[in-house]
Amino acid sequence: MKIPKPLQFIIVVLVVYGLLKAPGLLLGKPIPQSVIFMYMLFVVIAVLLVMTATDESTEELFAPVRALVEDPSKRLIRNVVFIILPLTAGYIAYGFTKTGGGQAGLRSVHPAPPLEMRAYGKAFDLSTLVNPLRRLEKEDPAEFKRNVEEGGAVYFRNCFFCHGDKLDGIGHYAHALTPPPLPFKGRDTIAQLSESYLFWRIVKGGVGLPQEAGPAESSMPAWEEDLREDEVWKVITFLYDYTGNRPRPLGR
Amino acid sequence: MSGETVKKMSKSLLTILLLLSLAGLAASQPTPSEKGREIYVSRCSWCHGREGRGDGPAAEFLNPPPRDFTLGVYKWKSTPFDEITPSEDDFVRMIKGVASHDGIQGWAGMNGTSMPGWNDTLSDGEIKALTGYIKGFGQLEKAEKPSIDTSVVKPSREGVERGRGLYKDRCSECHGEDGRGNGRKRLKDDWGARTWPRDLTKGWTFRAGSSAKDIYTRVTVGIPGTQMPSFADPKSSKRLTDEQRRDVADYAASLNEAYRKPGAGDTIRAVRVEGDLPQSPDDAAWSKAAYANFYLFPQIIAKERLYKPTLDSVSVKSLYNDSNIAVLMEWDDPTRSVPGDEKAAELAEGEVFADAVAVQFPAGKELPYFGMGDERPVDIWHWRSEGGEGLPQPIRLIRAKGFKNISEADTAPSGISAKGVYEKGRWRVVFMGPLTGAGKEAGQMDNPIPAAFAAWDGSNGDRGSRHVLTGWKTITLERKTKGGYFWAVVIALFVFAAELVWLRSAGKSA
Numbered sequence: 001m002k003i004p005k006p007l008q009f010i011i012v013v014l015v016v017y018g019l020l021k022a023p024g025l026l027l028g029k030p031i032p033q034s035v036i037f038m039y040m041l042f043v044v045i046a047v048l049l050v051m052t053a054t055d056e057s058t059e060e061l062f063a064p065v066r067a068l069v070e071d072p073s074k075r076l077i078r079n080v081v082f083i084i085l086p087l088t089a090g091y092i093a094y095g096f097t098k099t100g101g102g103q104a105g106l107r108s109v110h111p112a113p114p115l116e117m118r119a120y121g122k123a124f125d126l127s128t129l130v131n132p133l134r135r136l137e138k139e140d141p142a143e144f145k146r147n148v149e150e151g152g153a154v155y156f157r158n159c160f161f162c163h164g165d166k167l168d169g170i171g172h173y174a175h176a177l178t179p180p181p182l183p184f185k186g187r188d189t190i191a192q193l194s195e196s197y198l199f200w201r202i203v204k205g206g207v208g209l210p211q212e213a214g215p216a217e218s219s220m221p222a223w224e225e226d227l228r229e230d231e232v233w234k235v236i237t238f239l240y241d242y243t244g245n246r247p248r249p250l251g252r
Numbered sequence: 253m254s255g256e257t258v259k260k261m262s263k264s265l266l267t268i269l270l271l272l273s274l275a276g277l278a279a280s281q282p283t284p285s286e287k288g289r290e291i292y293v294s295r296c297s298w299c300h301g302r303e304g305r306g307d308g309p310a311a312e313f314l315n316p317p318p319r320d321f322t323l324g325v326y327k328w329k330s331t332p333f334d335e336i337t338p339s340e341d342d343f344v345r346m347i348k349g350v351a352s353h354d355g356i357q358g359w360a361g362m363n364g365t366s367m368p369g370w371n372d373t374l375s376d377g378e379i380k381a382l383t384g385y386i387k388g389f390g391q392l393e394k395a396e397k398p399s400i401d402t403s404v405v406k407p408s409r410e411g412v413e414r415g416r417g418l419y420k421d422r423c424s425e426c427h428g429e430d431g432r433g434n435g436r437k438r439l440k441d442d443w444g445a446r447t448w449p450r451d452l453t454k455g456w457t458f459r460a461g462s463s464a465k466d467i468y469t470r471v472t473v474g475i476p477g478t479q480m481p482s483f484a485d486p487k488s489s490k491r492l493t494d495e496q497r498r499d500v501a502d503y504a505a506s507l508n509e510a511y512r513k514p515g516a517g518d519t520i521r522a523v524r525v526e527g528d529l530p531q532s533p534d535d536a537a538w539s540k541a542a543y544a545n546f547y548l549f550p551q552i553i554a555k556e557r558l559y560k561p562t563l564d565s566v567s568v569k570s571l572y573n574d575s576n577i578a579v580l581m582e583w584d585d586p587t588r589s590v591p592g593d594e595k596a597a598e599l600a601e602g603e604v605f606a607d608a609v610a611v612q613f614p615a616g617k618e619l620p621y622f623g624m625g626d627e628r629p630v631d632i633w634h635w636r637s638e639g640g641e642g643l644p645q646p647i648r649l650i651r652a653k654g655f656k657n658i659s660e661a662d663t664a665p666s667g668i669s670a671k672g673v674y675e676k677g678r679w680r681v682v683f684m685g686p687l688t689g690a691g692k693e694a695g696q697m698d699n700p701i702p703a704a705f706a707a708w709d710g711s712n713g714d715r716g717s718r719h720v721l722t723g724w725k726t727i728t729l730e731r732k733t734k735g736g737y738f739w740a741v742v743i744a745l746f747v748f749a750a751e752l753v754w755l756r757s758a759g760k761s762a
Contacts, residue, residue: 090744176547
């Protein structure tokens with residue numbers, strides 16, 4: 001059975017809208033309404049473009065609308081629609097003007113790190129900084145394992161409240177935080193970053209973020225206050241080990 | 253050495269060798285218990301400890317504390333009160349986690365605890381192996397008695413009505429008259445940890461679900477290791493019949509206040525009122541505004557940290573007029589904490605400090621750090637319960653540039669006031685002050701106001717930096733409705749005109 005064009009149009013638009021809404025409804029991680037609005041605008045335009053590629057398809061798509069206006073037998077429906085439409089538009093406009101409207105803050109999740117960083121009474125060159133424990137992985141696996149375990153203890157005494165038991169960014173306080181804590185599990189956070197980047201983020205925390213990354217809103221502590229340098233490296237080692245990720249090599 | 257002894261020795265040596273070879277054979281294929289141990293060590297031991305004693309590295313920072321498996325006592329089970337072992341399904345549910353019908357969104361684990369749901373990490377086989385290993389800590393055998401039958405629970409309006417009286421009689425002493433967990437008893441569990449009776453108005457915090465069936469199970473089975481008894485135990489003076497337990501579960505389920513459950517939104521819509529703003533939380537004017545609900549997280553960002561919070565959410569309303577803004581904050585607190593009060597001291601965890609609440613605004617145009625500002629200052633309106641019944645409740649105006657750089661201003665000239673009322677386990681505090689004081693420059697009415705909230709439970713030792721808080725939220729001021737109608741009418745007329753034009757052109761072409 002062939003689905004009529006106007007129905008196709010409605011289905012495609014609704015499905016895309018549903019997909020954009022799903023993360024918010026199912027996972028509690030909503031996409032900002034303003035972003036959805038923008039996407040939907042493009043989707044509607046794109047679908048219209050495709051569906052009006054030929055004269056026949058245009059005709060088919062708009063047939064019910066034309067019939068509504070031109071067919072005298074549909075006069076009653078037309079009058080109803082013609083009254084409802086302006087009222088709806090007015091209502092939406094009222095909603096927009098009544099409140100200031102939300103502003104979606106766009107923030108950069110992985111901003112560029114500074115070249116140099118001062119902490120623990122010395123300067124670190126982030127472009128050459130390597131995890132001092134990483135060489136143990138080959139040279140002394142037992143010692144490396146011990147460090148990973150100690151890193152685990154650091155993690156579960158300081159980090160897991162927000163970043164989660166499973167390192168999935170869903171700690172037991174994560175639902176109270178905006179922006180949400182980042183996961184380490186999966187291939188799109190620490191697997192894309194070098195260990196020196198993690199060192200910077202952990203040591204300097206949310207308040208040490210550059211302006212474009214929203215330092216005013218991040219609840220990540222600056223751990224230089226409470227963790228020793230070696231503890232930070234140990235916990236970084238643990239993050240990669242537990243999630244099975246590999247750090248991104250420097251300079252790439 | 254006699255021949256007899258040599259014979260004996262060689263015999264036992266042979267047995268040992270045989271055993272060893274068997275063990276070697278087994279080692280090449282991990283037994284369920286080895287598999288269970290492996291998973292346990294890598295996933296569970298961080299909280300529950302290597303030996304299952306509930307003493308992993310994270311344990312001291314958690315309330316409720318991680319289960320100590322060595323006692324073999326489990327709180328959340330469906331087997332009858334006289335059966336110590338949970339069912340196999342109970343273990344699966346505890347480990348896997350179930351997205352409760354009304355849990356915290358995005359959290360698959362046990363609500364209100366740090367136990368996550370492992371459904372996305374562990375397979376059914378792994379959970380089975382793990383269950384076997386965990387049961388071994390407490391030498392638990394398979395449960396002999398089956399789980400209680402919950403199919404008899406059929407929630408009804410009549411049940412709720414019949415359950416009301418039973419609740420008052422059997423439950424309100426601990427759970428509070430209106431179910432807000434504001435009991436008159438100080439409770440500890442068998443492991444010595446402080447327990448707070450569940451706030452029954454927050455269904456989303458129930459550990460193992462808040463449907464009438466879940467509650468019926470709890471009332472029937474009890475919570476082993478705690479003061480929540482089984483009301484099915486014939487030896488108990490509080491015993492309830494099966495029907496009564498169904499009714500009381502119906503009633504308890506009806507106490508849930510879903511409209512106070514925090515959602516994903518970050519916005520408080522302030523409603524405009526003509527004339528004076530309400531100074532009291534009881535004022536009828538508050539019904540004009542809707543609640544915005546937010547989760548509170550404990551301050552674990554900098555020292556001194558609060559690891560074991562008692563407050564978990566706050567409900568906020570806001571009203572404003574030409575010059576002032578009023579903010580109503582409501583939150584459930586099991587105790588009314590007033591320093592020096594004997595009743596409060598009885599329930600408190602250590603010394604009693606004042607309950608307190610605060611709302612924070614940026615003092616300039618740029619958004620400062622949400623935790624008491626940075627080089628960009630914040631203004632904090634801070635209210636305290638101190639003083640007791642009928643005595644003044646202190647309010648302070650704090651200007652902060654970070655938590656180490658705080659100055660206090662006189663509130664009198666600032667025009668800021670606050671009034672709090674404690675009733676049946678709930679604080680309701682109204683702040684009022686000038687819009688300009690809330691970071692709002694005159695003539696900038698269109699911009700939303702960033703606001704952050706904080707609260708202290710004085711009976712939980714909350715004081716200074718030990719408190720719960722939110723990040724930046726947004727108060728949007730509903731515009732003067734006149735302007736709103738204007739644009740609505742213009743747009744509606746415009747669309748209508750377009751329709752007429754279209755109709756005309758259609759008529760011509762036809």
